[in-house]
Each structure stands twice: as structure tokens, then as C-alpha cells.
Amino acid sequence: MGRKFIVGGNWKMNGNKKEINEIVAFLKAGPLDPNVEVVVGVPSIYLSYTKEILPANVSISAQNCYKVPKGAFTGEISPAMLVDNGIPWVIIGHSERRNVFGESDELVAEKVAHALEAGLKVIACIGEKLEEREAGKTEEVVFRQTKAIADKIKSWDNVVVAYEPVWAIGTGKTASPQQAQEVHDKLRQWFSANVSPAVAESLRIQYGGSVTADNAKDLAKEKDIDGFLVGGASLKPDFVKIINAKQ
Numbered sequence: 742m743g744r745k746f747i748v749g750g751n752w753k754m755n756g757n758k759k760e761i762n763e764i765v766a767f768l769k770a771g772p773l774d775p776n777v778e779v780v781v782g783v784p785s786i787y788l789s790y791t792k793e794i795l796p797a798n799v800s801i802s803a804q805n806c807y808k809v810p811k812g813a814f815t816g817e818i819s820p821a822m823l824v825d826n827g828i829p830w831v832i833i834g835h836s837e838r839r840n841v842f843g844e845s846d847e848l849v850a851e852k853v854a855h856a857l858e859a860g861l862k863v864i865a866c867i868g869e870k871l872e873e874r875e876a877g878k879t880e881e882v883v884f885r886q887t888k889a890i891a892d893k894i895k896s897w898d899n900v901v902v903a904y905e906p907v908w909a910i911g912t913g914k915t916a917s918p919q920q921a922q923e924v925h926d927k928l929r930q931w932f933s934a935n936v937s938p939a940v941a942e943s944l945r946i947q948y949g950g951s952v953t954a955d956n957a958k959d960l961a962k963e964k965d966i967d968g969f970l971v972g973g974a975s976l977k978p979d980f981v982k983i984i985n986a987k988q
């Protein structure tokens with residue numbers, strides 16, 4: 742049984758109702774490869790609005806959540822609130838949460854654990870900074886980030902890992918298929934040795950970082966790339982071509 746290709750569109754802090762209607766229109770028009778799972782990461786304030794108009798073949802995700810069901814955490818949203826609103830997915834540990842908002846490996850791991858306990862499916866993000874790659878620390882960093890999560894959760898069944906090298910995010914400097922495949926392969930080896938061969942085989946690992954309609958097909962050919970987490974390009978009609986990259 743192979744791993745179902747999964748393409749996420751991370752809208753980040755972008756969009757308004759008019760633009761969301763336009764995105765939904767091109768997703769509805771598609772046509773979307775029926776063999777690909779599609780999830781769009783929507784700003785919290787637009788989750789309910791978007792959920793009501795998305796086509797049935799596109800799932801919806803929050804872009805973040807906190808680590809407890811409720812409490813004095815002004816501004817935060819809990820997994821329970823997402824579940825209460827019928828939101829099935831949440832992106833956690835995106836590099837912007839880590840590097841702009843200071844989320845530690847520990848906090849990211851606690852968030853993943855609680856989101857899974859609440860019944861959500863999680864896209865868990867990892868990835869090295871340019872200076873870490875240039876120092877030859879890519880594996881050290883992504884293994885550290887992954888281990889922090891592995892130490893807190895009991896099952897990877899509802900987790901997708903998104904490897905997003907920070908130096909490729911929003912820069913136009915996409916990792917080459919070889920660069921991405923190398924890290925995905927090392928991650929899968931890490932899972933086999935530190936979690937189980939079965940999880941290593943079944944876990945889906947997305948690549949994210951300047952994925953476009955021009956580079957998606959070559960990236961999708963790599964055996965350990967099971968999908969994408971797309972930022973900027975997910976806001977435009979070419980996102981359909983990225984979704985269909987395996988065709």
C-alpha cells in the first residue's frame with residue numbers, strides 16, 4: 742500500500758473574502774488529481790467562512806494552535822476549538838512560528854501531542870536555516886526537531902511531516918530534487934531506526950520551500966517526497982498544476 746500524495750497550501754497571513762472566493766473557484770474548477778489529498782491552511786479568522794465554500798475534495802487546516810484545551814492564553818486557539826468547528830487539520834511548528842514567534846522544539850512537540858490527543862490531523866514542520874546547512878548541520882537539526890516530537894507522541898498515524906528548509910521558504914531558491922530527496926531519505930532512515938520500520942514506510946513527508954508549477958513535477962518524481970507544503974504559489978491558479986504534479 743503506497744503513501745497517498747498530499748499537497749498542502751499554506752496561505753499564511755494572506756487573503757480576504759474576495760481572494761478566498763477566487764482561490765475556492767480555481768480549486769473547484771480543478772480538475773484535481775483524485776489520487777492526491779489536498780489540504781489548505783487558512784488564517785484562523787477565515788476558517789469557518791472557507792470551510793463552508795470549499796469543494797468536498799479539499800480539506801481545511803488551521804495554521805497553528807496552542808497546547809491545552811482552554812485557559813488564560815489571550816489570543817490563542819485550542820485544538821478543541823478547531824474540532825468544535827469541524828476543522829480536521831492543523832499545521833504546527835512552521836518555521837515562521839519557530840523563528841518569528843519563538844516557538845521552541847519543546848513547545849512545538851507539546852502542541853503536536855495535544856492536537857493529536859484532541860483528534861486533529863497534524864502537518865508537523867521541520868527544517869534547517871541556511872547557516873545550519875552551510876555548517877553541515879542539516880541532519881542534526883531536522884533529527885533534533887523530529888526527536889522532540891517523537892518523544893511526546895504515541896502514534897504517527899495522523900501526522901504528516903513537512904520538511905521545509907528555511908532558506909527555501911519564500912526565496913525562490915527551491916531545494917533541488919536531489920537535495921530534498923537526500924533529506925527525506927535520511928529522515929525516513931531516522932524513523933526506521935528511532936520509531937519503527939513500519940512508521941518509516943507509511944509516514945508521508947512533504948517538501949516545502951518555493952515549490953512552483955515549474956519545479957513540482959521533478960520534485961514529485963523523488964521516491965521519498967510524498968507531497969508538498971506550498972506557500973505563495975498556493976494562492977494562485979497554478980496551485981492546481983502543483984496538485985497534479987504526479988500526472
Ligand SMILES: O=C(COP(=O)(O)O)NO
Pocket residue numbers: 751835905909910911912913949950951952970971972973974
Ligand atoms: O512556508 C512554506 C513555503 O512557502 P513558499 O512556497 O512561499 O516558499 N510552506 O509552509
